[in-house]
Amino acid sequence: MTISDRAPGRGTAVVIGGGLAGVTAAWALRGFAERILVVERDRYPTEAVFRAGVPQARHGHLVLEAGHRALEELMPGSKQELAAAGAHQVLTSGDLKWLGAAGWLADYPAQMSFLSCTRPVLDKVVLDRVRTEPSIEFLEGTDVVGLLGSAQAVTGVKVRERGPDRAEVREIPAELVIDAAGRSTSVPKWLAELGCRPAPEERVDAGVAYSSRLFHRPVGSDRGHKAVYLQTKAPGEPRLGVLLPVEGDRWIVSLSGMRGAEPGPGEEGFNRHLAQLRDPLLQEMVREAEPAGEVRGFQAGPGVRRHYERSCPEGLVAVGDAASTFNPVYGQGVTVALFCAQALRRTATRHGGIGHATAREARRGVTAASKVAWMMSSAEDVRFPATTGGPSGAVTRLQHRYLDKVFAGTTRDPVVTAAFHEVLSLVAPPSRLFHPTVLAAVLRG
Numbered sequence: 001m002t003i004s005d006r007a008p009g010r011g012t013a014v015v016i017g018g019g020l021a022g023v024t025a026a027w028a029l030r031g032f033a034e035r036i037l038v039v040e041r042d043r044y045p046t047e048a049v050f051r052a053g054v055p056q057a058r059h060g061h062l063v064l065e066a067g068h069r070a071l072e073e074l075m076p077g078s079k080q081e082l083a084a085a086g087a088h089q090v091l092t093s094g095d096l097k098w099l100g101a102a103g104w105l106a107d108y109p110a111q112m113s114f115l116s117c118t119r120p121v122l123d124k125v126v127l128d129r130v131r132t133e134p135s136i137e138f139l140e141g142t143d144v145v146g147l148l149g150s151a152q153a154v155t156g157v158k159v160r161e162r163g164p165d166r167a168e169v170r171e172i173p174a175e176l177v178i179d180a181a182g183r184s185t186s187v188p189k190w191l192a193e194l195g196c197r198p199a200p201e202e203r204v205d206a207g208v209a210y211s212s213r214l215f216h217r218p219v220g221s222d223r224g225h226k227a228v229y230l231q232t233k234a235p236g237e238p239r240l241g242v243l244l245p246v247e248g249d250r251w252i253v254s255l256s257g258m259r260g261a262e263p264g265p266g267e268e269g270f271n272r273h274l275a276q277l278r279d280p281l282l283q284e285m286v287r288e289a290e291p292a293g294e295v296r297g298f299q300a301g302p303g304v305r306r307h308y309e310r311s312c313p314e315g316l317v318a319v320g321d322a323a324s325t326f327n328p329v330y331g332q333g334v335t336v337a338l339f340c341a342q343a344l345r346r347t348a349t350r351h352g353g354i355g356h357a358t359a360r361e362a363r364r365g366v367t368a369a370s371k372v373a374w375m376m377s378s379a380e381d382v383r384f385p386a387t388t389g390g391p392s393g394a395v396t397r398l399q400h401r402y403l404d405k406v407f408a409g410t411t412r413d414p415v416v417t418a419a420f421h422e423v424l425s426l427v428a429p430p431s432r433l434f435h436p437t438v439l440a441a442v443l444r445g
Helices: 020-028 065-074 078-084 119-130 187-193 266-275 281-286 333-351 356-381 394-410 414-424 430-434 436-444
Strands: 012-016 035-040 088-091 096-100 113-116 136-140 142-149 154-161 170-173 176-179 201-205 209-216 227-230 239-246 250-257 296-299 303-306 316-318
Touching: 012 020, 012 154, 012 170, 020 035, 020 065, 020 119, 020 176, 020 333, 035 142, 065 078, 065 113, 065 333, 078 113, 078 119, 088 239, 113 239, 142 170, 142 187, 154 176, 187 316, 201 356, 209 266, 227 281, 239 266, 239 281, 250 266, 250 281, 266 281, 303 356, 316 356, 333 356, 356 394, 356 430, 394 414, 394 430, 394 436, 414 430, 414 436, 430 436
Parallel strands: 012 035, 012 176, 035 136, 096 227, 176 316
Antiparallel strands: 088 113, 142 154, 154 170, 201 303, 209 250, 209 296, 227 239, 239 250
């Protein structure tokens, strides 16, 4: 008797990739699969340190307010665990000094915050929780090298252990396969090899690049705020800078630029970019700070949103960056990955297992989870002349004109600033900016 005969809709789920999107997806499936296998190409470090498989981890990360709520729903107590690991709570007003497109944002009585720490701390807190679940297994130091199945259904994966010797390829049958391999996923190529039609895609590429460095926070550096964000201003100011407090009494400073304004390499490029920002505040804050590490660069690549809900074989769901990648300057990626885990959990609960019906509905849920973030980030990206792809036309131009009025409103009216933060934090939909009280404040300006 097969597993499916014993328990329809149950069986084995394989997760490709053991990053944040992968381990939270595995956690979401607990209780609905008899075995959940996470295949990770790296071997996890024992401490909260950077690892090669997450190159973007060396740059500033934050989980938006909506992401913290999602993580707390998935893993109750996670906020306390992050705080115990050294994460700093940063209120979205007061603690955060934000230079928006139209000027410094007005303060308001903040009801929202985020926890600021390095990515390894966030990953380790989540991973430690996931390791407590007996049904979740980890296959570390192993590559997924292909899919099993046909154009109609994915039925498992092919894996090979990493190392100097070419290990033999093994097959792992599965009732559900989760692609959480991130921006570099090979699943679209493997689906083509199975004879599948490619999933429709949306693409936008602002050519963003990063340069980041950790600093020891100087004694007496308190200026009345914990974090600084110097935003871009389209079309003529394509550079940004962010300073965030992290564990170990340190700051992480990430500098970024759109195509044509990318930070140069190394310390020289970092310092030159720092001096070219719209305001000298960030440069002044780090002037007396001692570096706590080398300058690290990162080329993000294009934003891609794959519509697997329109074209995908049975038994496969993509989550996180494997489904939708965003320009990282908007800080949406981690939060959307957590939304994907919530969508998986909801659909598995509704269908009572991990069968094809769950996968089909989960694909729709994942697409819905990324809709607002994609709309906001892609619409903002196309303001920069060197951006390729993305939305265009009269509607987009009207959106930009209204948003310019909103940006101006955030500098003088706390009602507008609060609504703006709610939308940017993915707590409220963009329609919040058209609420009568907000609309009136914007138009008065």
